[in-house]
Amino acid sequence: MRIKLLVTISFLIMGLFVTAQKKNNKIPGITKEQRAKIKPIRKEKQSKIKPLREKRKTKAEALRSLMQSDGDISAINTAIDELTAVNNEIQKTNAKFHKDMMAVLTPEQVTFYKANKIHAPFGNRKNKK
Numbered sequence: 019m020r021i022k023l024l025v026t027i028s029f030l031i032m033g034l035f036v037t038a039q040k041k042n043n044k045i046p047g048i049t050k051e052q053r054a055k056i057k058p059i060r061k062e063k064q065s066k067i068k069p070l071r072e073k074r075k076t077k078a079e080a081l082r083s084l085m086q087s088d089g090d091i092s093a094i095n096t097a098i099d100e101l102t103a104v105n106n107e108i109q110k111t112n113a114k115f116h117k118d119m120m121a122v123l124t125p126e127q128v129t130f131y132k133a134n135k136i137h138a139p140f141g142n143r144k145n146k147k
Contacts, residue, residue: 025081025082025098059119070104074104
């Protein structure tokens with residue numbers, strides 16, 4: 019029962035990270051200079067996050083497989099630890115991105131950025147129609 023709870027919590031946490039944001043806000047007053055500084059920050063984040071997401075998917079599938087096959091508890095615990103470590107790396111990468119972004123923005127833009135929880139500096143491209 020405890021393991022099922024841990025697995026459920028792990029999947030809920032993962033869901034929070036992969037859920038697309040539905041807001042389509044843009045930071046007001048972004049200058050060309052700011053865009054030029056933000057672009058490499060975004061590319062760095064994307065290049066780090068993509069393999070981590072793939073790794074997380076692999077680790078989650080391995081854990082799911084262990085759980086379904088009534089695997090050894092130590093193997094299950096190891097799989098949980100590995101999945102948690104990948105989630106931690108993703109969170110650290112996201113935190114660095116947000117701090118780097120805020121360093122480029124003006125105080126007013128930072129206030130808007132924080133208040134609207136924007137994850138893309140020019141608006142969320144995933145939800146554009």
